[in-house]
Amino acid sequence: MNRILVVEDHAPLRDQIAALLLAAGWAVEEASDGRLGLQLALAQPPDVLLLDLGLPGLDGVALCQRLREQADRHVPVLMLTARDSLDDKRQGFGAGADDYLLKPFASEELLWRCQALARRGELGRSPVLRCGPLRIDRRSAEVCGTAGQVLPLPPQAYRLLLVLAEAWPRTVSRSELHQQLWADEPPESDALRSHLYTLRQALGPDQGLVKTVHGVGLRLSPPA
CATH class of the missing domain: 3.40.50.2300 (Response regulator)
Structure with missing residues (x-):
């Protein structure tokens, strides 16, 4: 979108x-x-x-x-x-x-x-985003992790990661994430929590890249 x-x-x-x-x-x-x-x-x-x-x-x-x-x-x-x-x-x-x-x-x-x-x-924008060990290809919607393997991300978990990567190093609020993922049709349940869990599980050893900033939202925090 x-x-x-x-x-x-x-x-x-x-x-x-x-x-x-x-x-x-x-x-x-x-x-x-x-x-x-x-x-x-x-x-x-x-x-x-x-x-x-x-x-x-x-x-x-x-x-x-x-x-x-x-x-x-x-x-x-x-x-x-x-x-x-x-x-x-x-x-x-x-x-x-x-x-x-x-x-x-x-x-x-x-x-x-x-x-x-x-x-x-x-x-004018590169189709590939790099954030720490992650390589995100916007053309194929593929994400590669530390070992270079393609990570099995469902569509909304991929979209969540892409929003965070494009905003990096900024923290993205929950309300902004809802707007980016669902526009004016937010889900009834706390779907963001579910997609965040799915994303972290798929990232495996790289799941620590996704940080929760309590009271604010989420951000990516790649190693220096």
Whole structure:
């Protein structure tokens, strides 16, 4: 599931965009001001950042500039604004935007552009993640452990490990894990505990990599 961060201070429009993206199968995170938007984008880089320009706290151009300076990977940025002059567009692209969409916009076009940016971001990202002794191949959904053997991970246990690996070294809260694994359809039982147990059993000698941070969530802790 692709993740998108919507940074827009106009609540009705933000709600409209979030509903559109959720219906299309995206995991949506929201921010109403520039400082919070930058904080969220750096803490867990989304697959696409949908960015308004006229934001309180930190405007969209400054946010994009700081993101390009501080992020450890390229986050595709779609600027969404009513500013339609050539100079406005020059500033947006100069700050590091990947695309620019004028308000008002057609819902279908917004989705097309977000999907295209997500694909572009995926092409620039290595398909293989390494975390300590683990090797996670996103293409084949295979995980290799210390001895190089492929670990028998069920789909949700694999997804749990992938979320933790992509967030490393950050601790991922239980609420965020629920959102990543089940979006808006959380299971009735404590399925996270069950998938965590399955993951640790499958990791065998590497199960100590998955740490519980009490009162916070889970994180991977590979040896230095």
